[in-house]
Amino acid sequence: MKCAVxxxxxxxxxxxAFVRAVVRSTLNLSPESSVWxxxxxxxxxxxxxxxxxNKRDVSGIAALGGxxxxxxxxxxLATSVELQERAARNLEExxxxxxxxxxxxxxxxxxxxxxxxxxxxxxRTRILVAPGSIDNDVCNNYGTSIxxxxxxxxxxEMLSWIRDTASSHRRVYLIRSMGRDSAYLAxxxxxxxxxxYAIRPHEEVDFERLAELAAQRDRDTIIVVAEAYPKSxxxxxxxxxxxxxxxxxxxxxxxxxxxYFQRGGRxxxxxxxxxxxxxxxxxxxxxxxxxxxxxTAYYIGHEQEPLPLELAADDARxxxxxxxxxxxxxxxxxx
Numbered sequence: 289m290k291c292a293v294x295x296x297x298x299x300x301x302x303x304x305a306f307v308r309a310v311v312r313s314t315l316n317l318s319p320e321s322s323v324w325x326x327x328x329x330x331x332x333x334x335x336x337x338x339x340x341x342n343k344r345d346v347s348g349i350a351a352l353g354g355x356x357x358x359x360x361x362x363x364x365l366a367t368s369v370e371l372q373e374r375a376a377r378n379l380e381e382x383x384x385x386x387x388x389x390x391x392x393x394x395x396x397x398x399x400x401x402x403x404x405x406x407x408x409x410x411x412r413t414r415i416l417v418a419p420g421s422i423d424n425d426v427c428n429n430y431g432t433s434i435x436x437x438x439x440x441x442x443x444x445e446m447l448s449w450i451r452d453t454a455s456s457h458r459r460v461y462l463i464r465s466m467g468r469d470s471a472y473l474a475x476x477x478x479x480x481x482x483x484x485y486a487i488r489p490h491e492e493v494d495f496e497r498l499a500e501l502a503a504q505r506d507r508d509t510i511i512v513v514a515e516a517y518p519k520s521x522x523x524x525x526x527x528x529x530x531x532x533x534x535x536x537x538x539x540x541x542x543x544x545x546x547x548y549f550q551r552g553g554r555x556x557x558x559x560x561x562x563x564x565x566x567x568x569x570x571x572x573x574x575x576x577x578x579x580x581x582x583x584t585a586y587y588i589g590h591e592q593e594p595l596p597l598e599l600a601a602d603d604a605r606x607x608x609x610x611x612x613x614x615x616x617x618x619x620x621x622x623x
Contacts, residue, residue: 289318289385289575293341294326294333295355296391296398300422300435301555302563303355306390308346309567315343318575324384329359329391330398333375336382350564351554353438365398372398376405379413386574387413388567390420390434393603396427396582400601403580415580415597416570418563422551425470427606430592431584434563438556439466440476446546447481447510454508457540461508462524464545467515470609473550474514479619484509486619487524488610489516495524499531502539509539515547561588 293310295303311323327337339357349356365371379387379402389395399415406413419426422439443465454461463483465474471488478486484501487493502509513521521543532539555563565588573581573594581594600606 289321291386292324292384293388295357295359296329296395299354299359300420301353301438302434302559304349304352305560305563306567309564310388311341311346313568313571325357330365331360331362353553372401376402380411384413387415389417392421397601400597403597417582418566423468423470424472431586437558439550441556442550442553443477444480458507460502460539460541462521462543463512466547466550469516471611474512475611478512483512486512487517489514495527503537
């Protein structure tokens with residue numbers, strides 16, 4: 289078997305563990321096989337940029353953040369049929385039996401676009417995809433994305449630092465979180481960091497209630513704000529300052545954007561294990577001649593049936609962006 293591995297879209301912790309799992313599982317289970325790394329994500333596939341990978345190349349990388357293969361945003365692929373056909377043709381001409389991908393929504397849609405061309409032309413390559421996104425917005429009706437728990441660990445670390453300063457100075461901190469249109473990263477970061485409130489992307493916020501929460505606090509108040517919430521941190525700050533002044537609440541408000549720190553750093557144990565499990569499962573299935581598909585898991589050892597790429601690429605059927613009501617009730621009870 290000749291196969292390639294690609295880390296698509298934005299990088300996230302756990303991608304290197306996935307690459308390691310694909311390389312080592314392939315070469316240990318099928319020593320006559322070869323594995324090639326696609327450089328810089330989907331752009332590398334379009335421009336035929338690869339490097340051969342052996343077991344030594346992936347030694348010691350499982351916990352590393354980022355991706356040793358590199359990745360670049362390549363939005364042109366989503367709209368250019370010519371680029372999609374070039375990428376599919378490259379897979380055929382290079383003789384790849386399988387392309388293993390880890391990435392976000394854009395990567396799933398790119399895989400589905402190439403899959404349609406490959407099947408139409410009767411070409412050999414099959415595409416197996418795993419979710420890699422700190423936002424937990426890739427087919428989250430079926431599992432959690434690789435990188436999500438690593439981003440939560442970084443969030444917890446940063447929120448604890450901010451809490452120290454907030455408590456010392458009796459401050460209110462408004463803290464921006466990544467997450468795109470999904471509420472998950474901001475809301476779960478708020479839970480584990482003990483925030484008094486987490487503002488979800490499409491929430492109708494009661495700012496009078498937020499001001500009351502701050503007034504009831506003895507020393508500090510932490511409010512996490514999701515990336516897609518339409519008001520900026522400065523706008524929220526001005527609204528709350530106006531309410532504080534009217535009510536005579538003596539609290540200083542500061543803002544912090546922790547966004548890009550959330551996606552860096554070492555991978556969490558959970559993400560390393562799940563990325564390793566998915567890479568191993570995909571290789572085992574590939575060696576049996578499996579069709580293209582999307583793989584996800586809630587935990588190591590979870591053997592969920594792969595989804596067809598057509599279904600995985602349909603966000604409306606496979607994902608939800610807001611937090612389940614039961615989890616919101618739990619967070620309120622913990623406040």
